[in-house]
Amino acid sequence: MESGVLTKSLIRDIEDMAARMRKSALDMAFSARGSASHIGAGMSIIDILAVLYGGVMKLNKSDPLWGGRDRFILSKGHGVLGYYAALAEVGYLSKKDLETFEKPGTFLAGHPVKNLERGIEFTNGSLGMGLSLGVGVALAMKKKGNANKVYVLMGDGECNEGSVWEAVMSAAQFKLDNLVAIADCNSFQLGGRNEDIMSVGDMAEKARSFGWSAVTVDGHDAERLYESLTASYEKCKPLMIAAMTIKGKGFSLFESDNRWHHAMISKSQYDSLTGELERPRQL
Amino acid sequence: MIINEALSKSWSRVGQRATFGLVMIELATEIDDLMVISADVSTSAGLDRFKSAYTEKYLDVGIAEQNMMGIATGLASEGYSVFTTSFAPFQTMRCCEQIRVNLGYMGSKVCMVGLASGLVSGILGNTHCCFEDVGVLRSIPGITIITPADCAEAAKAICAAQRHPGPVYLRLTGSSRTPIVYGDDYDFEIGKAISLREGSDVAIIANGMMIHESIVASDLLEKAGVSAAVVDMHTIKPLDTETVGRLLSKKLIVTVEEHSILGGLGSAVAEFLSEFADRPPLKIIGIPDSFVEIAEYRELLERYHLTGETIARTVSGAMEKLH
Numbered sequence: 001m002e003s004g005v006l007t008k009s010l011i012r013d014i015e016d017m018a019a020r021m022r023k024s025a026l027d028m029a030f031s032a033r034g035s036a037s038h039i040g041a042g043m044s045i046i047d048i049l050a051v052l053y054g055g056v057m058k059l060n061k062s063d064p065l066w067g068g069r070d071r072f073i074l075s076k077g078h079g080v081l082g083y084y085a086a087l088a089e090v091g092y093l094s095k096k097d098l099e100t101f102e103k104p105g106t107f108l109a110g111h112p113v114k115n116l117e118r119g120i121e122f123t124n125g126s127l128g129m130g131l132s133l134g135v136g137v138a139l140a141m142k143k144k145g146n147a148n149k150v151y152v153l154m155g156d157g158e159c160n161e162g163s164v165w166e167a168v169m170s171a172a173q174f175k176l177d178n179l180v181a182i183a184d185c186n187s188f189q190l191g192g193r194n195e196d197i198m199s200v201g202d203m204a205e206k207a208r209s210f211g212w213s214a215v216t217v218d219g220h221d222a223e224r225l226y227e228s229l230t231a232s233y234e235k236c237k238p239l240m241i242a243a244m245t246i247k248g249k250g251f252s253l254f255e256s257d258n259r260w261h262h263a264m265i266s267k268s269q270y271d272s273l274t275g276e277l278e279r280p281r282q283l
Numbered sequence: 284m285i286i287n288e289a290l291s292k293s294w295s296r297v298g299q300r301a302t303f304g305l306v307m308i309e310l311a312t313e314i315d316d317l318m319v320i321s322a323d324v325s326t327s328a329g330l331d332r333f334k335s336a337y338t339e340k341y342l343d344v345g346i347a348e349q350n351m352m353g354i355a356t357g358l359a360s361e362g363y364s365v366f367t368t369s370f371a372p373f374q375t376m377r378c379c380e381q382i383r384v385n386l387g388y389m390g391s392k393v394c395m396v397g398l399a400s401g402l403v404s405g406i407l408g409n410t411h412c413c414f415e416d417v418g419v420l421r422s423i424p425g426i427t428i429i430t431p432a433d434c435a436e437a438a439k440a441i442c443a444a445q446r447h448p449g450p451v452y453l454r455l456t457g458s459s460r461t462p463i464v465y466g467d468d469y470d471f472e473i474g475k476a477i478s479l480r481e482g483s484d485v486a487i488i489a490n491g492m493m494i495h496e497s498i499v500a501s502d503l504l505e506k507a508g509v510s511a512a513v514v515d516m517h518t519i520k521p522l523d524t525e526t527v528g529r530l531l532s533k534k535l536i537v538t539v540e541e542h543s544i545l546g547g548l549g550s551a552v553a554e555f556l557s558e559f560a561d562r563p564p565l566k567i568i569g570i571p572d573s574f575v576e577i578a579e580y581r582e583l584l585e586r587y588h589l590t591g592e593t594i595a596r597t598v599s600g601a602m603e604k605l606h
Contacts, residue, residue: 113388
């Protein structure tokens with residue numbers, strides 16, 4: 001699948017994909033039953049993932065190992081509800097696979113475990129490590145004259161980790177204009193609001209000061225996300241997209257309520273949330 | 284790589300670190316997808332010639348070991364054969380979480396080269412000495428750990444690590460002008476210990492610079508009427524338990540390592556021996572559980588009973604206790 005041209009129908013397709021992903025993510029979280037899952041951070045990245053997997057990234061739906069694929073790294077490894085839902089949309093995971101989420105013996109753990117046959121490029125979950133992986137992959141692409149891009153999705157809380165800034169510095173030094181970092185700025189981390197714990201401040205401004213190109217966009221606006229991911233930027237600079245998002249986006253119960261950072265959904269909550277999803281979208 | 288006397292001699296003059304740089308130049312001519320990543324230690328790792336001869340195969344990430352391990356993993360995932368290097372404490376403990384997840388858990392094929400491990404940096408203080416690296420890495424599943432006895436073995440181990448499908452930690456010790464243990468070519472295999480001396484009373488299992496010292500100790504013991512075997516346990520993990528198992532008939536087993544007595548070679552041998560009801564006592568010689576004093580290398584080796592003479596004395600003492 002080549003990356004598409006921005007049309008109204010493409011945007012509509014991406015939005016529909018995001019809606020299906022939210023339903024898959026909700027089903028996975030509910031089916032995990034006795035085990036909690038990272039609901040807030042899984043939901044905040046769904047529109048970003050839908051834009052990447054549903055339009056921007058070069059992929060081969062029938063071959064996850066295709067050499068010409070763009071690489072995606074979920075540095076905020078706890079975002080699996082969104083990630084697995086995206087991989088299922090592309091066809092790398094089946095509905096049956098998703099039903100095994102967080103169940104004993106599954107290959108779909110609470111944090112992604114490298115599984116190239118299923119489209120999972122790296123093991124993640126320990127925060128602050130994905131951007132360095134992305135720098136390594138982007139360097140490899142450059143060395144091999146491969147024109148593919150490398151997308152790394154990070155959390156704003158994750159950027160507390162010092163290793164993130166080692167990687168940010170090096171991506172500029174190595175002039176990796178094939179590397180795109182997307183910061184899911186949902187304003188919360190495990191223990192509360194970023195501003196009350198450890199705020200990264202203006203992510204785009206910080207990235208620029210390190211020598212990156214950077215833009216700030218609404219992380220739930222598919223059209224804006226698509227445009228910012230496909231626009232032309234300065235040569236020799238990596239790109240930071242600061243995506244302003246709402247933790248738990250899409251469900252009134254979860255939105256900006258950090259009790260849903262890592263939690264279990266009851267049957268009655270599930271029923272009412274499913275009903276919310278089925279209500280017709282405002283046109 | 285074929286070792287000969289002249290090569291072994293010239294390497295031993297420059298020490299294991301510089302040998303690393305020289306061997307990488309050889310490997311670069313054979314391996315297209317070779318990448319060497321340094322955390323601002325190109326000179327210390329003997330890589331200056333490599334760096335100018337093979338610009339495309341060299342990357343400096345600056346003083347950022349965590350990032351180095353992530354970048355190495357990214358390159359390895361795209362098919363590169365990657366070596367990383369820094370001083371041993373920074374190559375292992377500064378980026379331990381990256382090693383655990385990227386190399387251990389993910390199994391990425393990266394060879395880490397820890398420079399100046401052990402006590403050689405004694406005068407610089409404990410920030411630069413390194414006697415915990417083996418203990419720390421040995422507890423992470425899936426990482427092969429090798430401590431070569433001399434420069435020839437370092438060269439052999441580098442080549443073997445490059446061919447090895449999984450992650451490796453290569454622990455380089457000693458200074459320049461290191462003693463020669465292997466003058467001629469020999470078979471080196473990861474996980475296969477080498478018997479250097481036969482002996483009926485005691486078996487000394489050692490690695491790194493402690494091999495030469497143990498051979499000296501064995502000679503001294505011989506004169507005192509004690510027959511001591513010497514085994515080069517260059518690979519600490521996976522431990523060659525077959526070889527250790529053949530030593531159970533000795534009166535005493537001794538391990539000697541330029542590492543803490545906690546978690547290293549002695550611990551690995553003890554873990555294996557503990558399974559046997561009928562076994563000889565084990566004497567673990569190494570650095571006690573403390574930071575070391577600020578002193579020159581040789582002085583520190585003396586102080587911690589890691590020279591030929593002091594090893595022989597410790598072994599004699601342990602033998603006397605048996606009676």
